[in-house]
Amino acid sequence: MGGLGKTTFAQLIFEDAEVQAHFDKKAWVCVSDPFDVIKIAKEILELVEEEKTQDCSIVSLQKLLKSIQAHIKDKKFLLVLDDVWTEDPIKWDNLKLPILMQTCAEGSRILVTTRKQEVAQMMRATSDMIMLDKLSHSDSLELFNSVAFRGREQDKSNKGFGDTAEKIVRKCGGLPLVVKTLGGLLLHKGTIREWEEVLNSEIWKVKVVQEDVFRPLLLSYYDLALEIKSCLLYCSTFPKDFEFSIEMLIEQWMSQDYLNVRENSEETTEGREVFNKLVMRCFFQDFQKHALTKEIIGCKMHDTVHDFVQYLTQNECFTMEATCTHGIETSSANDTTKPRPGDKVRHLTFKNASSISSIVNCEILRTLANFDSGITSIDSNLIRRLKRLRTLNLSRNLIWKVPEEIGDLMHLSLQTLRLDGCEQLAKLPDNMGKLINLKHLQLRGCAALRYLPKGIGSIRNLRTLDGDGRVYCSEDAEALTLGDLSMMNQLRRLSITIERIGEDAATMDDVLDALQPHENLESFILYGYKGSTWPTWMTTSYLTRLTAFYLESSYSSVLPPLGKLPSLKVLKLWRIAHLEEIGGEFFGIEETSSSSFPSLETLALSQLYSFEKWELGRGEAQDSSNSQMKSISIMPRLSSLYIVKCRKLKQLPDFLLQNAPLQNLLNLSSCILWQPS
Structure with a gap:
């Protein structure tokens, strides 16, 4: 089981x-x-x-x-x-x-x-062979209490809650997944009456496939808000044991208009809240966390939970599996007879297919996705018929060109186009600007893509432009240029490669200065910067909401005054070849300063092979006993410090170990460090 x-x-x-x-x-x-x-x-x-x-x-x-x-x-x-x-x-x-x-x-x-x-x-x-048995009642109760009473110790000692918990756990039949799921459901119910409603629910009497597991899952499912139910059920469009990227999952929920966005709120914020609620109900597991921010970035779904959501969506979601070179076999969630897609199918997934040319009832599809396939081409006639499609996922295929016909659908509802990992893709249609509803364009790993077509600059709703597409500094009749980006004021995520052609092209310093982001920017990765100076917007506290900054493969020998940024929590400096010294300019300390890096929690220094001196400043400012410096708070929240492959660094600044509440001094490899007593 x-x-x-x-x-x-x-x-x-x-x-x-x-x-x-x-x-x-x-x-x-x-x-x-x-x-x-x-x-x-x-x-x-x-x-x-x-x-x-x-x-x-x-x-x-x-x-x-x-x-x-x-x-x-x-x-x-x-x-x-x-x-x-x-x-x-x-x-x-x-x-x-x-x-x-x-x-x-x-x-x-x-x-x-x-x-x-x-x-x-x-x-x-x-x-x-080891045959696992069901949990004993005492073990089941212990597991249940660890979930249902998390942060509610006062309720755990209440006899009313305790008696009801005993009865609920007996209905779980010793299945850990069921125990955890019901514990997650009852964690958010604060009265004994609500617990008794779960205990006495009619759902316990429902006859469903794998009833011992599915009935408790139904209890948790029916307790969800409508938009959260929709987001959970959409997970059935992915294969079993799929490793979800949280970013991608939220993006696709957005494309299907599942998120109920409140006033003055962002869709991504609402998506993260929905995901967190599903996590608390134990619908996801095997979490992957970002090494620095510790935020969940990936997860899986238990295969029984996946069976459950497929059971609930078997009329709307379909998987088509190629069984031979020339054919595609169809199968639904729990139907071994494998019927063909019916009139209600909205989300179609195909696997192991080398081509796709004909799909029954494709006019009503809202999702068309592929996994484990090696598709080389897409039929133009099929593209013309996908009039209600919202998500098209063609990632990690062998296609080298997207049909021009995709741009002919002027009123196409397509909101997400994923082409990441299509290493042979060399060109996008020039008329992509007609995809007026497109919000997310994913092109990571498309190394052969020569340029982004100019028409992309006309897509006013675009929120995500992410990948290896090249944007040109100088004017080009076909290519997207830096000037075109100024019209795309809905962008939330931008990842591009800047291409300079000709002797009259702008310098790197000018390019970065022209790319001044919105003041509410939250994360910024700068890779391969070869400029000699930093733009004004990086030398002040302009980016008041910036929480994460990664500087990678830069050729600069001086750092910007990042200490001025009030919200910066995570900072990573990686492979900065010419950086020999971190000094006063980095901390951004001025006569009126009261703090430097007031919010910084994680600092990572990696592969800084020329880096040998780390000081607070020069002259008198270097003396940590100086009365002015004593009044300045420096990295007061720093809890994790990573120093990796900084071979010339021999000494840490005094303030770091004397003033900062370090909990983790991690990965100190390939360094020779002196630590003050």
Whole structure:
């Protein structure tokens, strides 16, 4: 049964310190269904060689397996195969697991999680099989209380809550997923009467597929607001075990108009609140956090929860799977008869397809997405028929050109176009400016894209322009220029490469000065800046709301006075080749200053190979005992300091360890540091 904790148990083993120390190489692969031997081999290789491989569609299985063997030869190797469904030995033979394990050192192991005893029999592992049992009542109650009474210790001691909790937990049947889900539901209900309503709900009597798990999930689902329900159900358009990017998920909720945006609020803010509410209800798990900001940036959905949302959306969401070179097979969430899409299908996902040319009832589609495919082209006639499409996801495919016909749909409702990872894409349609409702254009990893078409500057609603597209400094008849950006006043996220052509092109200093952002900018990444000075808007406290600033691969020898920024929480300086010294200009201290970096919590200095001197200032200001300096608060909230590969740095400034409430002094590698007593 799903929800017993098989994956969680395996994770505890995988992450155990003794296990980590015992094995030289480790790989965790979610196999799931359908069984894709190329995908599995590719993931194993990426994990053992610790870097991304080239696109799996152009790598043979034999080459992948040989590369894996080379990386695990004579090493103790732990391979976890999570969520295995197929017991077909022919499919497993293609993965050559016995040969791989013969390559490893003695003591290597394979750990498998599955719901099916037939899988253990096929792998000849029945003698080493662990059957997980349901939780005892006492363990279930302890788990429930840890979720439902989080931050409510006074209620935990209340007999009324305690008695009701006992009865609710008995209905959970010892399933950890159910216990956590109901705990998350009741965390937000503050009266005993509300708890009793859950206990006595008619939903417990509903007959549904996998009723032991689905009925408690229904209780939590029906308690959600309408817009939150819509956002949860949209997750069924993604494959099982998909690693969600929170940014992408919110972006697609926005495209479907699911978010109820309040006055004076941003859609992204509302989206984050919706996500957080779903997290608290235990609909997501396996969270990934940003290394510096600690904000959740990625997650997964438990496969049983995924089955549940697919169960609720089986008439509106469809998955089409290619079963051969020339055909596409259709399947719905929980229907093994695999009918063709009906009149109600709004969101269509296709997998393992090399081309897509004909879809039944495509005129009513709102989402068309692909996963694990190698599409080389899109039929122009199909594009013309997608009149209600809001999200088109063609990421990580082999297409080299988007059909011009996409711009002919002048009133197209398309709001999100994802082309990231399409490495062979060289050109976008010149008439893209006609996509008047487009809000998000994702082009990350489109290295072959020569330029962004000028028409993009006409898309007034564009919120996200993110990727490798080039924007030109000098005027160009076809390309988007810096001047065109001035008309795009709805942009919330801008990631571009600036191209300078000709001797008369503006200098880097002029370019950055002209790119003055809105004063409410919250995060800023500057990569490859070769200017000799900093623009005025970076030398004052103009960016009052800036919370994160990353300066990467810069050629400057002097830093801007970032200490003046009142809201800056995260600062990362990385690979600044000519930076030898951090001095007074960095702290932005003036005669009237009372503080420097008043909000900074995390500071990361990485690969500053010329960096050798770090001082508060020059002359008298350098003396931390100076009466003027004593009255200035410097980095009062700094809690985490990362210093990585700063080989010439030998000393930290006195104020840093004397005044800042450092909790983490992390990753001090390749440095020789003196710390004051």
